[in-house]
Amino acid sequence: MALCYSVAEYCAPVWSRSPHTELVDVQLNSTLRLISGTLRSTPLPWLPVLANIEPSALRRKAATDKLMKKIIAVDNWPIHSDITNPPHDCLPSRNPMWQDLVRVDIRSQWKENWKSARVVNFSPVDDPTNRQSGFDLPRQQWSLLTVSGLHRVTVVPRSRNRTRQPLLCALVV
Numbered sequence: 001m002a003l004c005y006s007v008a009e010y011c012a013p014v015w016s017r018s019p020h021t022e023l024v025d026v027q028l029n030s031t032l033r034l035i036s037g038t039l040r041s042t043p044l045p046w047l048p049v050l051a052n053i054e055p056s057a058l059r060r061k062a063a064t065d066k067l068m069k070k071i072i073a074v075d076n077w078p079i080h081s082d083i084t085n086p087p088h089d090c091l092p093s094r095n096p097m098w099q100d101l102v103r104v105d106i107r108s109q110w111k112e113n114w115k116s117a118r119v120v121n122f123s124p125v126d127d128p129t130n131r132q133s134g135f136d137l138p139r140q141q142w143s144l145l146t147v148s149g150l151h152r153v154t155v156v157p158r159s160r161n162r163t164r165q166p167l168l169c170a171l172v173v
Contacts, residue, residue, distance in 0.1 A: 016060040
């Protein structure tokens with residue numbers, strides 16, 4: 001996962017506002033499906049939740065915010081004047097990075113996006129930023145749990161001194 005995301009997000013502040021970012025997102029979603037063991041029919045908002053990694057658009061925005069903070073903090077960089085005193089817009093189709101200087105908290109934005117998205121079976125997950133129960137299971141069991149629709153069930157542990165805990169489970173027919 002780290003290899004895919006590091007390559008896919010290389011220099012993201014430069015190209016993140018391009019209309020072609022969807023092509024990168026398609027490949028990242030494919031990788032998330034492979035790693036989490038989910039099927040192609042799994043809704044896209046579920047992929048980052050099941051993999052416990054922030055959505056790629058928010059990660060790119062955070063990388064841009066981090067770079068902008070560095071640029072504004074260092075006065076002697078040549079790009080500092082371009083950001084603090086931006087040139088006039090030459091091409092109306094472009095979306096330069098100095099037009100969006102509002103910093104975003106990834107976790108709160110992810111929660112907000114999760115609540116506003118129309119996701120099937122979103123009710124078992126209150127906070128998408130938390131690891132889902134069962135995340136520490138071996139890959140084969142985790143893949144089995146995430147293959148179909150997600151439902152909350154109670155799992156009785158093998159040892160008697162452990163408490164019952166809710167677990168996201170797949171409906172296997």
